[in-house]
Amino acid sequence: MRVVIERVLVSVALLALWQFLPAIGLGDRFFISSPVAVVSLIWEWIASGDLAENVWITAQEALLGLVIGSVLGAVFGLACGLNNAISRALLPLMTVGNALPRLAFAPLLIAWFGFGLSSKVVLAASVVFFFIFFGVYSGIRSGSGLLVANARILGGRGLALLWHVHLPQAIGWIVAGLRLAVGYAFAAAVIGEYLGSDSGLGYLIVYGKEMLDMTQVFAGLAVVMTIVGCLDVVLRRVGTLARR
Amino acid sequence: MTDPLIVLDHIARRFPSQSGRAEFTAVQDIDLTVNEGEFVAVVGPSGCGKSTLLNLISGLDTPTEGLISIDGERVRNTVRQDVGYLFQKDALLPWKTVQANVELPLVFRRLPGDHAALARDWLSRVGLSGFERNFPHQLSGGMRKRVALAATFVYGPRILLMDEPFSALDVQTRNLMENELLELWRQNRKTVLFVTHDLEEAIALADRVVVLTSNPGRVKKEFQIDLGRPRNVNEIRFEERFRALHEEIWEALREEVARSYAAQRAHG
Amino acid sequence: MARLRQVLGAASPWLILIMLLLAWQGATDFGLADPRYLSRPTTVAALIWDWIRTGFILRHVEVTVIEVVVGYTAGTLAGMAVAFGFFFFPRVAELCDPMVVVLNAAPRAILAPFAVLLFGIGLLSKMMLVLLAVFAITLLNLYTGLKEVDRTIVDNARVMGANQRDLARHVYIPAALVWIVSAMRNSIGHAFTAAIVCELLGATEGLGWIVAAGQSAVKPDWIMAGLFFAAAIVVIVDFLVLAPLERRGSHWRVF
Known part of the structure; x- marks a missing residue:
C-alpha cells in the first residue's frame, strides 16, 4: 500500500515538473505542451464525441486485423507445428518474414488498398500473423514428446490429440503471443493512419504534428497508450488464469 | 567436556505468506547443539524446514526468534566465513570451467597461494583430474557433485552444511559419493550437519541422527549412532546394530511422515 | 529417392x-x-539494379544505418545501465514501475510524430526514437533476466565468500550477457522499424524517405525497392551477425 502511494507521488511530481518547467524558463511551452492542456483537450474530445468516433475507427482496424491475423497465424502455425514437410518449406520464409520491419511496409499497403479501413486491417493482420504463428508453432514444438507419445499409445488421434494434448501444452505460448499481438495491432492501425487516412487516432496525432500542435500529439498518444495498456493488463490476467 | 561448536537456542523462523496475512512457520523451538568434529544428520519428512535450518546456520537467513552461535560467537545477518554449504540443486557457475569453479572461493576470499595448483589438487582428490577445462553441463550429475565437493573443501571450511546433496543421483553413484564423503571427512574431521530425508543414508553416515517433526519443524528426538568407523555404506546396512537403529528411529519418523502426507493431501 | x-x-x-x-x-x-x-518484379529488380549501379542508394542506406547504429548503441548501453541500476537498487525500481509500464504500453514506433515534432526532420529525431525503442527492450529483457538468476547459485557464491562486487562480476554480469545478446537480437528489427517509420513521417534522406517519396509520387516500384533494401539490411544483420553471436554467447546453455 505504501508503495502505491509513493508511486503516485513520484508520478504526480513528474507531471508537476512537466507543467511548471516552462514557467521557470526551462523548455518552451510550444514544444513540450503541458499536462493540463493535454487533459483538457482529451476532455474536449470526449465532450464533442470526437474521441469515441476516432477510437471506434482505430479499434475496428486493430480488432479486424487481430482476428484475421490470428486465424491465419493459427492455421499456418498448426500446419507447421504438426507437419514436418510443411514446416521445412514455410519456416525459413516465416523466420525471415518475422525479422522484417513490417510496420514500415505501411506505405506499400496504402498504395495497394487505399486510404480506408482495409489497408490498416491488412497491416495489422500482417503483424499479428507472425506473433500467433510463432506462438502456436513454438507451443506445439516445445511440448513434451513424451506426452504425445503416451497419448498416441492410449489411442489418441487427429483432433482429439490436438485438443487434449497439443493445445493445452501450447496455451501459455499462444496467450503470450496474443498479448504482444494486441499492442502491435493497435500500433499497426495507428501507424497506418499516420501514413494515409482521414480519421482515427493516428490521424488525430499526425494532424497535430502537421499543425505543429504538440498538445494534440500528446493527447492522441496518451489515448492510444491507455487503451493498449488496459488491454495488456486484461490479457495478463487471462494469461495467468489460462496457465492454471 | 568442551563447549559445543554450534548452538541453536530456541530458534524459530516464520515467513510471511503470499496472501500477506497468515505466516508460514518453517521451524519452531529448535534446540540443537553440534560438537566440533561431529557428523550430525537431520532427518524429517519433506517440507519440515530442514533447508531453512541450514540457511539459518550459514547466515544466509536470520531467525525470527532465538539465537544461533558458532564457537561462542553469535551468527548475525552476515554469511559465515568458516562454513561450506553443499546444496541439493546444482550451484556451479555454468559459464565457468570446472577448474575456475573450484578456484572461485579462493578468489572470493582473496586467499594467498597458488589457486590453480590447489584447485587441481582437490579435483584429483575427488577423481576429476583431466576434466579441468570442461564446463559443468558436459559432466554427469555425480561428477558435478564432486566438483561442488572440491570447491567446498578447497578453502578448508570448519563446518560443512549439506542439504540432501546426493538426492538427485542414482543409487550406485550415490553410495560411491557417500563413501567418498566419509573418506574426506575421516581425513579432515570437519563438523558436518547433513540434512536428508533418507533414514538409511543418515544412519550410515552420521554419529548422531536428529529427527524433526513435520511442519512446523521441531526436534522430536535424537539418537546416538554407535556404529564403528571407518564405515562402508554398502556393507554397514547389513549389520545387526544398523537394523536395530533403523527400526528404532523409523518408529519416531514414521508418525511424522504420515502426518506430513496427510497434511499434503488435505491441501490438495 | x-x-x-x-x-x-x-x-x-x-x-x-x-x-x-x-x-x-x-x-x-x-x-x-x-x-x-x-508494379512488376522485373521493374522493381531493374530499379534496384539501377540504384546500385548509379550509387544513388548508398547515401540513403548510409543515413538509415547511421541513425540505427547510434540509437541502437546508445539505447543498449542506457538499457543495460538502468537495468543494473534497478536490480541493485530495488527501491528505485519500485518507484519507477509506473514509468516502465508506460514505456512498455505500446510499440515505441508510434511515437514517431512526437519525435519528429520535438527533434526535427534531421537525423536526431530518428536516433532518439531508435534509442527509446532499443532502451525499452534492453531494459525489460535484462531486468527480468537478472531477477531470474538462480537463487542457489547466488547463495552458493555468498557462502563461498563473495561480496556484492564479486557477485556482480562473477555471477550477475556473466548471467546478464546472455540476456543482453538476446535483447540485442530482439531489438535490431525494432530499431530499423523505428528509424524507417520516423523517416516516413519527416525526412529528407534515408530509406524511409525513398519509400515516402515513392508513396507521394505514386511510384510503387520506388516503395518496393526502398523496402527491399530495408529488409535486406535487417536480414543480413540479424542472420549473419546477431544470430551467430547469440549461439556463441550461450554455448554453455545446453538443456
Whole structure:
C-alpha cells in the first residue's frame, strides 16, 4: 500500500515538473505542451464525441486485423507445428518474414488498398500473423514428446490429440503471443493512419504534428497508450488464469 | 567436556505468506547443539524446514526468534566465513570451467597461494583430474557433485552444511559419493550437519541422527549412532546394530511422515 | 529417392518464393492486375539494379544505418545501465514501475510524430526514437533476466565468500550477457522499424524517405525497392551477425 502511494507521488511530481518547467524558463511551452492542456483537450474530445468516433475507427482496424491475423497465424502455425514437410518449406520464409520491419511496409499497403479501413486491417493482420504463428508453432514444438507419445499409445488421434494434448501444452505460448499481438495491432492501425487516412487516432496525432500542435500529439498518444495498456493488463490476467 | 561448536537456542523462523496475512512457520523451538568434529544428520519428512535450518546456520537467513552461535560467537545477518554449504540443486557457475569453479572461493576470499595448483589438487582428490577445462553441463550429475565437493573443501571450511546433496543421483553413484564423503571427512574431521530425508543414508553416515517433526519443524528426538568407523555404506546396512537403529528411529519418523502426507493431501 | 526428397525439402522455401514472384509477374503481364499499383518484379529488380549501379542508394542506406547504429548503441548501453541500476537498487525500481509500464504500453514506433515534432526532420529525431525503442527492450529483457538468476547459485557464491562486487562480476554480469545478446537480437528489427517509420513521417534522406517519396509520387516500384533494401539490411544483420553471436554467447546453455 505504501508503495502505491509513493508511486503516485513520484508520478504526480513528474507531471508537476512537466507543467511548471516552462514557467521557470526551462523548455518552451510550444514544444513540450503541458499536462493540463493535454487533459483538457482529451476532455474536449470526449465532450464533442470526437474521441469515441476516432477510437471506434482505430479499434475496428486493430480488432479486424487481430482476428484475421490470428486465424491465419493459427492455421499456418498448426500446419507447421504438426507437419514436418510443411514446416521445412514455410519456416525459413516465416523466420525471415518475422525479422522484417513490417510496420514500415505501411506505405506499400496504402498504395495497394487505399486510404480506408482495409489497408490498416491488412497491416495489422500482417503483424499479428507472425506473433500467433510463432506462438502456436513454438507451443506445439516445445511440448513434451513424451506426452504425445503416451497419448498416441492410449489411442489418441487427429483432433482429439490436438485438443487434449497439443493445445493445452501450447496455451501459455499462444496467450503470450496474443498479448504482444494486441499492442502491435493497435500500433499497426495507428501507424497506418499516420501514413494515409482521414480519421482515427493516428490521424488525430499526425494532424497535430502537421499543425505543429504538440498538445494534440500528446493527447492522441496518451489515448492510444491507455487503451493498449488496459488491454495488456486484461490479457495478463487471462494469461495467468489460462496457465492454471 | 568442551563447549559445543554450534548452538541453536530456541530458534524459530516464520515467513510471511503470499496472501500477506497468515505466516508460514518453517521451524519452531529448535534446540540443537553440534560438537566440533561431529557428523550430525537431520532427518524429517519433506517440507519440515530442514533447508531453512541450514540457511539459518550459514547466515544466509536470520531467525525470527532465538539465537544461533558458532564457537561462542553469535551468527548475525552476515554469511559465515568458516562454513561450506553443499546444496541439493546444482550451484556451479555454468559459464565457468570446472577448474575456475573450484578456484572461485579462493578468489572470493582473496586467499594467498597458488589457486590453480590447489584447485587441481582437490579435483584429483575427488577423481576429476583431466576434466579441468570442461564446463559443468558436459559432466554427469555425480561428477558435478564432486566438483561442488572440491570447491567446498578447497578453502578448508570448519563446518560443512549439506542439504540432501546426493538426492538427485542414482543409487550406485550415490553410495560411491557417500563413501567418498566419509573418506574426506575421516581425513579432515570437519563438523558436518547433513540434512536428508533418507533414514538409511543418515544412519550410515552420521554419529548422531536428529529427527524433526513435520511442519512446523521441531526436534522430536535424537539418537546416538554407535556404529564403528571407518564405515562402508554398502556393507554397514547389513549389520545387526544398523537394523536395530533403523527400526528404532523409523518408529519416531514414521508418525511424522504420515502426518506430513496427510497434511499434503488435505491441501490438495 | 530419399536424397531427392531431401534436396526438394531444402529447396522448397525457394520454390515457394519463386512461384510467388512468377505469379506476380504473370498477373501484371497478362492484365490480371494493374502494374500502376502493383508494379512488376522485373521493374522493381531493374530499379534496384539501377540504384546500385548509379550509387544513388548508398547515401540513403548510409543515413538509415547511421541513425540505427547510434540509437541502437546508445539505447543498449542506457538499457543495460538502468537495468543494473534497478536490480541493485530495488527501491528505485519500485518507484519507477509506473514509468516502465508506460514505456512498455505500446510499440515505441508510434511515437514517431512526437519525435519528429520535438527533434526535427534531421537525423536526431530518428536516433532518439531508435534509442527509446532499443532502451525499452534492453531494459525489460535484462531486468527480468537478472531477477531470474538462480537463487542457489547466488547463495552458493555468498557462502563461498563473495561480496556484492564479486557477485556482480562473477555471477550477475556473466548471467546478464546472455540476456543482453538476446535483447540485442530482439531489438535490431525494432530499431530499423523505428528509424524507417520516423523517416516516413519527416525526412529528407534515408530509406524511409525513398519509400515516402515513392508513396507521394505514386511510384510503387520506388516503395518496393526502398523496402527491399530495408529488409535486406535487417536480414543480413540479424542472420549473419546477431544470430551467430547469440549461439556463441550461450554455448554453455545446453538443456
